[in-house]
Amino acid sequence: MLGAGFVGKDGPMPDLARDLAAVVGETNVLVEPDLRAPFETDWTGRFHGPALMVVRPGATDEVAEVVRRAADEGVPIVVQGGNTGLVGGGVPAPGVAPLLLSTVRLTRLDQVDTAAGQLTVGAGVTLGRLQEAADRAGWTFPVDLAARDSATVGGMVATNAGGLKVVRYGPMRSQVLGVEAVLANGTVISRLGGLMKDNTGYDLSQLLVGSEGTLGIVTAVRIRLAPSQPEKVVALLGLPATADCVEVAAAMRRRVEGLEAAELFFQDGLDLVVRHAGLPAPMSREWPAYLLVECAGAADPSEGLFELLADLDLPEAATAVATDPAGRQRLWAYRERHTEAIASLGVPHKLDVSVPLDALADFERRVHGVVSGAAPAATLVLFGHIGDGNLHVNVVGPPDDNETVDDSVLRLVADMGGSISAEHGVGRAKARWLSLSRTESELAVMRAVKTALDPSGRFNPGVLLGDW
Ligand code: FAD
Ligand code: 2HG
Ligand code: ZN
Numbered sequence: 001m002l003g004a005g006f007v008g009k010d011g012p013m014p015d016l017a018r019d020l021a022a023v024v025g026e027t028n029v030l031v032e033p034d035l036r037a038p039f040e041t042d043w044t045g046r047f048h049g050p051a052l053m054v055v056r057p058g059a060t061d062e063v064a065e066v067v068r069r070a071a072d073e074g075v076p077i078v079v080q081g082g083n084t085g086l087v088g089g090g091v092p093a094p095g096v097a098p099l100l101l102s103t104v105r106l107t108r109l110d111q112v113d114t115a116a117g118q119l120t121v122g123a124g125v126t127l128g129r130l131q132e133a134a135d136r137a138g139w140t141f142p143v144d145l146a147a148r149d150s151a152t153v154g155g156m157v158a159t160n161a162g163g164l165k166v167v168r169y170g171p172m173r174s175q176v177l178g179v180e181a182v183l184a185n186g187t188v189i190s191r192l193g194g195l196m197k198d199n200t201g202y203d204l205s206q207l208l209v210g211s212e213g214t215l216g217i218v219t220a221v222r223i224r225l226a227p228s229q230p231e232k233v234v235a236l237l238g239l240p241a242t243a244d245c246v247e248v249a250a251a252m253r254r255r256v257e258g259l260e261a262a263e264l265f266f267q268d269g270l271d272l273v274v275r276h277a278g279l280p281a282p283m284s285r286e287w288p289a290y291l292l293v294e295c296a297g298a299a300d301p302s303e304g305l306f307e308l309l310a311d312l313d314l315p316e317a318a319t320a321v322a323t324d325p326a327g328r329q330r331l332w333a334y335r336e337r338h339t340e341a342i343a344s345l346g347v348p349h350k351l352d353v354s355v356p357l358d359a360l361a362d363f364e365r366r367v368h369g370v371v372s373g374a375a376p377a378a379t380l381v382l383f384g385h386i387g388d389g390n391l392h393v394n395v396v397g398p399p400d401d402n403e404t405v406d407d408s409v410l411r412l413v414a415d416m417g418g419s420i421s422a423e424h425g426v427g428r429a430k431a432r433w434l435s436l437s438r439t440e441s442e443l444a445v446m447r448a449v450k451t452a453l454d455p456s457g458r459f460n461p462g463v464l465l466g467d468w
Contacts, residue, residue, distance in 0.1 A: 003160075004138060006211060007136050007384065011118065011145040013129050014031075014052070014053075014400045015387075016052075016053075016070070016073050016075065017029050017031050017053050020055050020066055020069060020146065022054075023057070023062055023065045023066060023069070024029050024055060024056060024058065024062050024066065024364065025041050026037040026369040027059075028055065028056040028057070028105065029053055029054075029056075029163060029429070030054040030055075030056075030107070031053045032352065033050075034069070035054070035331060035468050036050070036051050036053070036054050036100070037084065037101060037227075038083075038430075039051060039091070039293070040053045040078060040091055040092060040100075040114045041133070041456065042083065042085065042088050042090065043084050043085065043086060043147075044086060044088075044343070044347060044348060044350060045152070045343075045347045046088065046093060046347050046348075046349075046429075047088030047091050047093075047427075047428060047429070048092075048464070049091060049092035049094040049095070049096060049097075050094075050097055051078065051092050051097065051098060051099065051100035052097045052098060053099055053100070054100045054102055055099055055100070055101050055102070056101075056102045056104060056105045056165045057101070057103075057105065057106070058105040058106070058330055060106075060112065060180060060182065060188060060220065061188075061217040063101070063106070063182045063217055064098075064182045064186045064187070064188055065186070066101060067101075067182050067183075067184065067185075067186045067217065068186035069184075070099050070116070070458070071101075071184070071185070071186065071456075071458065073144065073197075073387045074456075074458075075099050075216075076096060076098040076099070076127050076214070076457075076458045076459075076461050077099050077100075077101050077458055077459055077460075078091065078092050078096075078098045078099070078101070079101050079103065079154075079158070079217050079462055080092065080100055080102050080103070080155075080180060080216045080443060081102075081103050081104070081123065081124065081151070081152030081153075081154045081155030081156075081211035081458070082147065082150035082151045082152045082155055082389060083148040083150070083160070084150050084151045084155070085155060085424070085425065085427065086350050086352065086424045086427075086429075086461075087350070087352075087421070087424050087425050087427025087428065087429040088428040088429050089158075089159070089425055089426075089427030089428060089460065089463045089464070090155065090213070091428075092154075093428060093461070094128055095280075096461060096462070098122065098461070100364060103122075103123045103124040103154045103155075103215065103217070103218075103219075104124045104152070104349060105124055105442060106122040106123045106124035106125075106154070106219055106220070107122050107124050107125050107277075108120070108121065108122035108125070108176075108220060109122065109125055109129065109130075109133055110138060110437045111137075112133060112137035112225070113194065113454045114137055114138065114139070115455060116194060116196075117139050117221055117224065117225040117226070117227070118194045118222060118223060118224055118225060119133065119134070119137075119178060119222075119225065120192050120220055120221070120222050120223070121133075121153050121221055122153070122154075122195075122219070122222055123152060123153055123154025123155075123157070123217075123218045123219050123220060123221065124154060125153050125157055126148065126149060126150060126151065126152055126153075127131060127141075127143070127144070127147075127148040127149075127151050127152070127153065128148045128149045128154065129152055130223070131148065131268060131381070131421030133386070134225050135184065135228070136283045137225075137265075138228055139225035139226065139227065139228055140225060140226050140229060141175070141223065141225055141226070141261075142165050142168070142175070142226045142229070142236075143156065143161060143162075143163050143165065143172055143175060144163050144164045144165055144170035145161060145163035145164060145172070146235070146337075147161075149457065150161060153217040153221050154219070154221070154222070155216050156172045157172055157176060157179065157209055157221055158210070158211060158212050158213050158218060158246075158425075159172075159209070159210065159212060159423075159424065160172050160173050160209050160210035160423070160425070161392065161423060162385065162422065162423030163385075163423070164260075164283045164294075164336075164390065164425075165260045166262055166385060166387070166388050167253070167259060167260065167262055167385070167388060167430070168258075168259060168261075168361045168389030169203055169226060169259060169260075170268060171423065172204065172209065173209045173210065174224075175223055175225075175322050175386060176205060176206070176221060176222070176223065176224070176226050177191075177193050177194050177195075177196075177206035177208055177211070177222040177223065177224050178190075178191030178193065178194065178195075178205045178221070178222040178224070179191060179192075179208050179218055179221055180192055180219050180220040180221070181205075181208055181216035181217055181218045181219060181468050182216060182217045182219060183215075183216050183454075184216070184453060184454040184455075184458055184459050188219075189204055189216070190220075191204065191222070191425060191444050192206050192220060192222045193221045193222070207449070209380075210425070212321045212395070212425050212426065212427060212460060212462070212463050212464045212465055213459060213460040213463065214404070214454065214460045214464050215449070215450065215453045215454060216452060216453065216459070217459070219445055222335050227298070228288075228298075229258065229260070229296035229297050229298060230296075230298070230299045230362055231297050231298065231299055232260075232294060232295070232296040232297065232301070232322070232323065232328060233295050233300075233301055233302040233305055233321065233322070233323045233328075234292065234322050234327075234328040234332065235275045235292070235293050235305060235309065235319065235320070235321045235331075236282055236283075236289045236290060236291075236292045236319070236321075236334065237290065237292075237293075237309075237314060237318060237319055237323075237329045238285070238286075238287025238289075238290055238314075238317070238318040238319075239287060239288070239314075239318070240284055240287070240288055240289070241288055241289055242264070242288075242289050242359035242360065242361040242365075243260050243366045243384055244289065244291075245264050245289050245290075245291040246357060246358075246360055246361055247311065249262040249291060249293070249386050250292055250357070251266075251308060251386055252293055252295075252308060252443045253387065255304065255308055256293075256295055256301070256304040256305050256308055257295070257297060257301060257304050257366055258295045258296050258297040258301040258304075258370040258418065259293065259294075259295050259387075260294045260295060260296050261293060261385075261387070262290070262291065262385070262386050262387030263291070263292040263293075263335045263383070263384070263386060263387075264290070264291060264292075264294075264383060264384055264385075264386035264391075265289075265334070265335055265338060265382075266288065266290065266381075266382055267287065267288060267289075267290075268305070268382050269288050269338050269341075269381045269382065270282070270290060270334055270344075272338075272341045272345070272381065273333070273334055273337045273338055273341045274334075275341075276337070276340070276344050277328075277333065277337050277341065278342075278347060279333060279334070279337075279433055280390075281329065282334055283317055283318065283320060284317045284319050286308055286318045287318060290333065290334070291455045292332070292334070292335050292385065293305070294328070294332075300323075300362060302321075303321060309321075311315055320410050325363065327419070328378045335348070335383070337409065338381065338383045338394075340397065342381050342394045344380060345396045346396045346397070347396070347400055348394045348395060348396045349395040349396075349403075349405055349406055349407045350392065350393075350394055350424070350429070351392075351393040351394075351395070351406060351410065351413075351420075352390070352391075352393075352421060352422050352423060353390070353391055353409070353410070353418055353419060353420060353421070354388065354389045354390045354391070354412045354413075354418050354419045354422035354424055355389055355391070355392060355413060355417065355418035356389060356416075356418070357389045359416045359417065360386065360389055360391070361417070362364070362416070363391065363412070363413070363416055364391065366412060366416075367380075367382070367391075367393060367409060368380065369394055369407065370409055370412050371393075371405055371408070373408065373461065374405040374407075374408040374409075374455075375395060375397055375398045375404065375405040376397050377397055377398060378405065378463050379395070379396045379397055380394070381394045382394070385423075388422065388423075389418075389422075390422040390423060391422075392413035393409055395409075396441050404428075406429075406433075407433070410430070410433045410436055411436065413419050413436070414436035414437065419432075419437050420433050420434070420437045421437070425464070426463070426464045427464070428462055428463055431462065431464060431465065431466035432466060433465065434464070434465070434466070443465075446465060446468075447465060447468045448467035451464055
């Protein structure tokens with residue numbers, strides 16, 4: 001018997017909602033607009049659309065049953081984890097009114113297999129909880145990003161998230177040993193055994209990594225952990241130009257053991273962070289470009305870093321170093337808080353791109369001209385993961401639906417041999433430009449894979465492949 005709460009403001013619930021309440025529990029089917037609202041707009045505020053209802057299954061068999069019942073009714077499904085994605089892939093598009101399947105209750109967290117350095121984790125577990133579980137067991141989970149308290153493991157698998165330590169550990173893909181997922185016909189595929197060697201044909205788990213919810217709903221993941229690296233040093237260097245940051249980062253990779261992060265930002269972004277977060281300036285004078293590096297090891301890694309810094313012979317006002325946790329966190333804040341500081345200016349156009357490392361300084365120079373040509377009154381803030389050739393081009397000013405600046409920047413990226421998405425994915429934001437980064441033959445294979453796994457196009461319609 002359904003309770004009174006199950007009658008929405010707009011009248012009785014649709015039959016599908018009643019059916020699904022029997023599967024996941026009444027409190028996990030949200031039909032009323034004010035309950036749905038937090039799930040219907042993305043983190044940036046740029047992408048939004050109404051959902052028919054939000055459904056929160058608590059186990060894999062519930063996910064499968066929800067998928068089957070939605071299929072019977074011909075209702076599309078949008079999958080959402082922590083809703084921290086930056087390309088609009090986890091929220092409904094206007095006019096579609098899908099069922100929004102939230103994974104936040106898939107919070108299985110198994111014991112760490114300390115001998116193998118592995119664990120199985122539910123798709124709805126946040127990155128922060130996964131990192132804590134790994135730390136408690138004497139291991140580390142090495143993918144890290146500023147949205148760690150909300151971003152989920154399922155979302156990170158679906159987007160192949162990168163983050164701050166790719167230079168040493170690779171992106172999410174490199175940590176995934178196997179995936180359990182529900183396919184569009186409601187069947188479950190599962191590779192959670194944790195075998196280090198398993199050459200038995202197509203790797204379906206890796207196919208799902210980076211598929212952005214278009215091929216299957218990830219319900220659990222077998223994760224590879226890394227040995228813990230408790231001794232850390234962070235250095236922030238002020239340098240004359242981007243090209244210097246590229247050069248010093250390359251020298252660090254060659255010479256300094258345990259380089260975990262090499263990040264880039266500029267004076268305008270730093271000013272914005274300092275103002276927004278109320279932080280003191282990190283150095284006694286300003287620099288055109290800043291390189292932030294972190295090294296970590298079982299033993300103190302600072303010696304190699306200090307040798308390199310001595311060779312660079314930088315002025316005193318160009319270097320800040322910290323080894324204690326509070327000091328390291330203070331230096332990291334100048335880099336990590338860029339995203340929230342930019343959001344305080346307005347709704348950004350986020351263009352997460354990569355270019356070959358030897359073209360990065362030239363790209364940084366040219367993108368200023370391209371943005372001021374396409375959107376003369378806009379504010380441009382650049383920063384990124386220099387070790388990965390990954391720049392975050394943030395443009396605030398153009399209306400949400402004016403894509404002139406997006407088009408100009410992404411074409412510049414393609415002309416320079418780069419990728420239109422380095423780590424955030426394609427989502428809805430960049431689907432129309434996918435052909436700038438993938439050939440027609442590749443797109444044909446991708447469409448064939450989509451057709452094989454989701455022939456009716458019910459999972460995340462419009463995401464990644466557009467209207468394929
Ligand atoms: P959501 O936003 O909920 O969804 C993202 C995509 O994955 C959608 O297409 C959705 O449909 C799909 N999806 C979600 N869960 C599942 C599932 N279980 N099965 C199938 N598909 C699913 N990203 C980086 O790569 N590097 C960074 O450094 C970084 N830093 C960030 C900092 C901030 C402050 C913020 C707000 C975001 C940052 N991001 C970064 C982006 C974001 O955190 C990642 O893309 C993250 O992987 C998204 O996880 P989520 O759980 O929030 O996914
Ligand atoms: C980061 O590196 C994230 O901090 C977010 O990928 C990038 O806000 C952005 O553009
Ligand atoms: Zn990033």
